[in-house]
Amino acid sequence: MLFRVVAVLLALAVFPVVEGVLALFDWGRPNVAEDPFVGFTGSHSLFVLAEDGERYEVPPARRNFFAYESFPATKQPGTFRIFCLGGSTVQGRPYSIPTSFGTWLKLALQEADPSRNWEVVNCGGISYASYRLVPILEECLGHEPDLIILCTGHNEFLEDRTYHRMSRLPGWVHQPLGAIAGTRTFTLLRGAVQGVSDSAPAEPDRLLLGDDPDAMLDYNEGLAAYHRDDDWRDGVIEHFGFNVRRLLTIAEEAGLPVLLLAPCSNLADSPPFKSEHRPGLTEAELDEWNRLVEEARTLYRTDLRRAAGLLQDAIAIDDRYAATHFEQGKCYEHLRDMEAARECYLRAREEDICPLRILSPMEEELHTIASEREVPFLDLHELLEAGSRRGILGDDQLVDHVHPSIEGHQQIARWLLETMAQEGLLEPRDGWEDRATAAFEKHFESLEDHYFLRGIRTLEALRAWTRGEADGPPAHLRFPERITRRRAGEDASAAGDRRPEAAQNSEITSP
Numbered sequence: 001m002l003f004r005v006v007a008v009l010l011a012l013a014v015f016p017v018v019e020g021v022l023a024l025f026d027w028g029r030p031n032v033a034e035d036p037f038v039g040f041t042g043s044h045s046l047f048v049l050a051e052d053g054e055r056y057e058v059p060p061a062r063r064n065f066f067a068y069e070s071f072p073a074t075k076q077p078g079t080f081r082i083f084c085l086g087g088s089t090v091q092g093r094p095y096s097i098p099t100s101f102g103t104w105l106k107l108a109l110q111e112a113d114p115s116r117n118w119e120v121v122n123c124g125g126i127s128y129a130s131y132r133l134v135p136i137l138e139e140c141l142g143h144e145p146d147l148i149i150l151c152t153g154h155n156e157f158l159e160d161r162t163y164h165r166m167s168r169l170p171g172w173v174h175q176p177l178g179a180i181a182g183t184r185t186f187t188l189l190r191g192a193v194q195g196v197s198d199s200a201p202a203e204p205d206r207l208l209l210g211d212d213p214d215a216m217l218d219y220n221e222g223l224a225a226y227h228r229d230d231d232w233r234d235g236v237i238e239h240f241g242f243n244v245r246r247l248l249t250i251a252e253e254a255g256l257p258v259l260l261l262a263p264c265s266n267l268a269d270s271p272p273f274k275s276e277h278r279p280g281l282t283e284a285e286l287d288e289w290n291r292l293v294e295e296a297r298t299l300y301r302t303d304l305r306r307a308a309g310l311l312q313d314a315i316a317i318d319d320r321y322a323a324t325h326f327e328q329g330k331c332y333e334h335l336r337d338m339e340a341a342r343e344c345y346l347r348a349r350e351e352d353i354c355p356l357r358i359l360s361p362m363e364e365e366l367h368t369i370a371s372e373r374e375v376p377f378l379d380l381h382e383l384l385e386a387g388s389r390r391g392i393l394g395d396d397q398l399v400d401h402v403h404p405s406i407e408g409h410q411q412i413a414r415w416l417l418e419t420m421a422q423e424g425l426l427e428p429r430d431g432w433e434d435r436a437t438a439a440f441e442k443h444f445e446s447l448e449d450h451y452f453l454r455g456i457r458t459l460e461a462l463r464a465w466t467r468g469e470a471d472g473p474p475a476h477l478r479f480p481e482r483i484t485r486r487r488a489g490e491d492a493s494a495a496g497d498r499r500p501e502a503a504q505n506s507e508i509t510s511p
Contacts, residue, residue, distance in 0.1 A: 035131055035134065035206065035242075035243070035246075036206060037131075037161070037163060037206050037207065037239055038131050038161060038206055038207050038208075038209055039206050039207070039208050039209070040135065040208065040209055040210070040211060041208050041209070041210055041211065042210070042211045043135060043211075044061065044062065044211050045059075045139060046058060046062055046066065046123065046136055046139055047069075047070075047071075047139065047143070049073060050070065050073075053073065054072065054073055054074075055070045055071065055072055055073055056070060056071055056072075056073055056143065057069070057070035058070070062212075064126075064212065065125045065126045065127065065128065065212050065213065066091070066123070066124070066125050066126075067091055067092075067096045067097045067122065067124075068097075069097060069121060069122050069123070071119055071121050071143070072119075075143075075144045076117060078115075078116055078117050079116070079117040079118075079119055080109075080116050080117070080118055080119070080146045080147070080425075080426075081119045081121065081143070081144060081145050081146050081147075082102075082105070082118070082119065082120045082121065082145070082146065082147045082148075082149060083121045083123055083137075083140040083143075083145050083147075083148055083149070084100075084101075084102045084120065084121065084122050084123055084124060084149045084151070085123045085124070085133050085136055085137060085140070085148060085149065085150050085151070085152070085247075086123075086124050086125075086128070086133070086149075086150065086151035086152050086261075086263075087124060087125060087126065087127065087128045087129070087151075087152060087154055087155045087263075088124060088125075088126045088127070088128075088154075088155075088402075088403065089124065089151060089154065089263050089264075089402060089403055089404070090102065090122065090123070090124025090149075090151050091122060091124030091125070091126065092122075092124070092409065093126065093403050093458065093462070094399060094400070094403060094455045094456075094458040094459035094462055095406070095451065095452070095454075095455035095458070096451075096454075096455075097122045097124075098443075098447060098451065099406045099409060099444075099447070100122060100124065100409055101404075101409040101410070101412040101413045101416065102120045102121075102122045102124075102149075102413075103120070103122075103413075103443070104409055104410045104412075104413035104414075104440060105120055105413040105416050105417060106118050106119070106120040107413075107436060107439045107440060107443060108413050108414060108417045108432065108436040108439070108440075109417060109420075109426070110439070111432050111435040111436045111439055112417060112421075112426060112428035112429060112432035112436070113426045113427065113428060113429065116426070121140075121143075123136050123140065125212075125213075126213075127155050127158050127159075127213035127215045127218075128152075128155060128213060129152070129155040129156045129158065129159065129213070129240075129243075130152045130153070130155075130156065130239075130240055130243035130244055130247070131239065131243045132213065133150070133152060133243070133247060134243065134246065134247060134250070137247055137250055137251065138250065141250075141254050141256070145256055146256075146257075147256070147257050147258075147259065147420070147425065148251050148256055148257070148258045148259070149258075149259045149261065149416065150244075150247060150248075150258055150259070150260050150261065151260075151261035151262075151263055151380070152243075152244065152263070153240070153262065153263045153358035153362050153363070153366065154263050154265070154356065154357060154358050154402050155213070156236050156237075156239070156240050156355075156358075156362070157233075157236055157354070157355045157356070158213060158215040158216060158217065158356075159209065159213055159214055159215060159216070160214075160216055160225070160479055160482065161207050161209070162207065162232070162235075163231070163232065163234075163235025163236070163238075163239065214478075216475065216478075216479055216482075217354075217356075217465055217466070217468060217470060218465075218470050218472045219470060219472040219473055219474065219475035219477075219478050219479070220468070220469070220470055220471065220472055220473065220474050220475060221468050221469075221474060221475045221476075222465075222468045222470055222472075222475045223273065223274050223354055223467070223468030224468065224475050224476065224483045225475045225478075225479040225482045225483055226274055226353050226354040226482070227276065227353065227482060228276050228279070228320070228353055233355075237359065237361050237362055237365070240362050240365065241362075241365040241369065244260075244365070244366065244369055245369055245373075248260070248369065248373050248375060252373070257376075257423065257425070258375055258376075259375075259376050259377075259378065259416065259419060259420070259423075260366065260369070260370050260375045260376065260377045260378070261377075261378050261379075261380055261412075262358070262363055262366045262367070262377070262378070262379040262380055262381060262382075263358055263380055263381070263402065264380040264381040264384050264385075264393060264397070264398065264402065264404060264408075265349065265357035265358055265381060265393070265398075265401065265402050266357070266393060266394055266395065266398045266400065266401045266402065267342065267345035267346065267349065267392055267393050267394065268329075268333065268341075268345060268390060268392040268393065268394030268395070269394040269395040269398075270357070270394075270400070270401040271323065271326050271348070272322035272323055272325075272326055272348050272349065272351065272352035272353070272354075273352055273353070273354040273356055273401075273466055273467075274322075274352065274353035274354040275321050275322040275323040275324075275351070275352075275353060276320070276321070276353050277289075277318050277320065277321055278318050278319070278320035278321070281317075281318055285317050285318070286318075288317060289314050289317045289318050289321075292310045292311070292313050292314040292317070293310075293311065293314050293324065293327075295310055296308075296310035296311045296314070296327070297327075300331075304331045304334055304335050305331075305335060307331050308328055308331035308332060308335070311324055311327060311328040311331065312328065315328065319351075320351055321351070322347075322348045322349075322350075322351035322352045322353065323348070325344045325345070325347040325348035325351060326344065326345065326348035328344045329341045329342070329343075329344030329345040329348060332344060333390070333392070338390065338391050338392060341392060342391075342392050345392065346360060354466075356401055356402070356466060357401055357402055363379075363381070366379075367379070376419050376422070376423055378412075378415055378416070378419060380404075380412060381393060383411075383412075383415060384397045384398075384404065384408055384411070385397075387411070399459060400459060400462060400463065400466075401466065406444075410440055414433070414436070417432075417436075
């Protein structure tokens, strides 16, 4: 037995020696930026040199998705440069960069440590998912960054793509396999096999996407492109974890610190955007489900506890219809059973056919990744929810389904500064909080009225977008494979269509 153990240890000892030799000669370096599932048809820069040659700026061609932003081409001594990467939450929607957490962070940093020149560059892109942030991060590495703030998770389900090559291995297998796949030895062996095998493609067989997002909801009646697809959902979730890990790996290899943020979502006041019945529901089951839901709604003003019980009976018949969970959550909330209400709201979010909010498995993945990589981590949902009046995040902290209020962005900036201080990135002087508050008020008062009017119009357009009412071409012309069009004379009694009229809309009647 001792001989066998020694033999195994000696065999394993060869591997680190080989890795050391390969590292010494820089052979077989893994390409961590490569995405095996999606690629891009072009690579237009987010920042280009301005005509005067003194600043980098977002060019007009990119401003459909990014707000105008700029920073000095030459980084001055004593400058600490931060790039904020993510989606529209980072950009500050429905407003813009002037009231985003990046701007408030810069103001707070100037008050906390005026001895340094603080630059905070906003790279928040509308509808930008995690896989679209990799080229942005790689570009930012060429601009002498000192810190990356990464906030992503809401936009993963916006673009149509497939995951036919996604592995279906158990979760506990992925970490060791991922570690092996990231070695130089594996990279060289894979290249050798692909070089001699006719069946192994030289290039990954992956979907090519355009430079900017082509969201399904950018098309009129875009909600029609969404249907229940559990395999696609699982692929999106796994791809998300893969992308966050490679973003952190790219930064780590560049010696660049990262602050990782989990985005927040509206649970209490944002109904699911689309609901569908579970597959295989029989005619009799659907009739009983309809009866229970309709009877529950007649009791919303008189007997909420009985209504919640009837909705639970309906959920026992079909637990995949998202709107029912949300309505039951409203019943429990008005009954002051906040724990039960929150569980219902979470389940409603999970069953949403059009997931415009980060899902629980993705939130859990962010926690896991932060722990694995020992990365500073802020769960914005937990932090904002802790200050919510009801103990469930809703309209008191957010302006819509995902975007924080201006006050929320200010609070996020304070948390970021405190985290930076904990990580030794600055030593804030005493009293910075009060001075930062004063600076916030002065900046807020400097904004003109039309800035807020534009924000209100953007919010109205955003709400129409979530209802599938975009001004783009009809969705069925772009996504025919995902849309089942109902023609005149078709059987409207199909299980997916025979639900109470009020439940067919994204707006749910509140008790």
